[in-house]
Amino acid sequence: MRKSVVLITGAGGEIGHALVRGLAEGSNVITLDVNPLDPQVAPFVRREFTGSITDTNLLDRILAEFEVDCVFHLAALLSTRAEFTPVTAHHVNVEGTLNLLEFAQREGESHGRNVVFIYPSSIAAYGLPDLETKGRAGRVNEDQFAHPTTMYGCNKLYCEELGRYYARHYKQLSVDVAPRVDFRAIRFPGLISATTVPSGGTSDYAPEMIHAAAKGEPYACFVRPDTTIPFMAMPDAALAIRKLATAPRERLTRTAYNIRGFSRSAAEIRETVLAAFPAAEITYKIDGKRQGIVDSWPADVDDTAARADWGFSPEYDFERAFREYLIPTIGNYYRS
Ligand code: SER
Numbered sequence: 001m002r003k004s005v006v007l008i009t010g011a012g013g014e015i016g017h018a019l020v021r022g023l024a025e026g027s028n029v030i031t032l033d034v035n036p037l038d039p040q041v042a043p044f045v046r047r048e049f050t051g052s053i054t055d056t057n058l059l060d061r062i063l064a065e066f067e068v069d070c071v072f073h074l075a076a077l078l079s080t081r082a083e084f085t086p087v088t089a090h091h092v093n094v095e096g097t098l099n100l101l102e103f104a105q106r107e108g109e110s111h112g113r114n115v116v117f118i119y120p121s122s123i124a125a126y127g128l129p130d131l132e133t134k135g136r137a138g139r140v141n142e143d144q145f146a147h148p149t150t151m152y153g154c155n156k157l158y159c160e161e162l163g164r165y166y167a168r169h170y171k172q173l174s175v176d177v178a179p180r181v182d183f184r185a186i187r188f189p190g191l192i193s194a195t196t197v198p199s200g201g202t203s204d205y206a207p208e209m210i211h212a213a214a215k216g217e218p219y220a221c222f223v224r225p226d227t228t229i230p231f232m233a234m235p236d237a238a239l240a241i242r243k244l245a246t247a248p249r250e251r252l253t254r255t256a257y258n259i260r261g262f263s264r265s266a267a268e269i270r271e272t273v274l275a276a277f278p279a280a281e282i283t284y285k286i287d288g289k290r291q292g293i294v295d296s297w298p299a300d301v302d303d304t305a306a307r308a309d310w311g312f313s314p315e316y317d318f319e320r321a322f323r324e325y326l327i328p329t330i331g332n333y334y335r336s
Contacts, residue, residue: 010075081200108180189230232261
């Protein structure tokens with residue numbers, strides 16, 4: 001008898017860290033990551049596979065041994081990193097996702113139930129043509145400005161559609177095949193965790209600023225003070241994933257949902273960090289190219305559909321995220 005579990009890919013990443021612990025109580029979690037898991041996370045996991053999502057032999061082994069009911073497919077190369085190696089990014093972000101969708105379909109066929117597939121998409125799926133449009137657009141909904149400028153954004157947008165294909169139209173001309181993937185995607189804003197730091201993203205200036213201040217290190221912010229995108233505290237991101245994974249299917253009217261915590265400029269974030277860590281040294285050293293990427297992302301997103309369909313609302317607004325999560329947690333984190 002195969003064992004019934006949930007699979008998290010990219011479990012060693014930032015979202016994975018937050019999700020594994022939340023899920024571990026009551027679920028059997030198995031993980032797949034290119035690197036061995038952090039010793040703080042590993043004890044919560046029933047079985048850890050170290051390897052790549054591009055390795056279909058490894059996925060076959062997991063399929064043979066485990067009955068996977070739910071896939072949290074978090075593994076990806078983020079937006080800045082992907083611009084340096086776009087072909088590798090496409091290989092991992094698109095072909096890797098295709099492998100996981102195929103894996104989920106075959107799991108579903110073998111145990112006769114749909115497999116919930118949670119996919120973190122991103123504000124990088126948007127591409128606003130210029131700052132004037134960004135200023136005018138306000139809160140952007142899921143169907144607007146879907147013209148990403150980055151390889152990562154293209155990958156995310158396409159994989160939303162690929163997931164929709166697996167969920168609704170898979171092998172539509174074969175009479176004896178039913179789609180078995182229950183695909184659900186969240187377009188995350190920039191995420192800020194108190195206990196992990198991002199690597200290779202373009203929204204990284206906010207978490208980097210906060211972590212540098214907590215460590216007592218100087219930081220040069222790579223975007224202009226007025227640069228504004230939506231962000232979210234990491235506990236809300238993990239909460240959203242769990243909430244969407246358990247939402248009744250019939251309530252879901254979309255493939256991909258915007259969510260948001262708060263939208264703030266780099267200058268507002270800097271001021272709040274300085275108020276919490278008065279000795280912090282935060283300057284600006286603009287990287288024109290990374291600035292261009294963030295300028296193409298919306299200043300804020302419309303999360304009406306997520307609120308209406310699966311009842312999501314974040315627990316942390318900007319003030320609460322700093323007061324009750326980031327400042328106390330990050331302080332303890334670096335002290336320990
Ligand atoms: N935060 C990610 C990045 O900056 C976007 O999903 O790449």
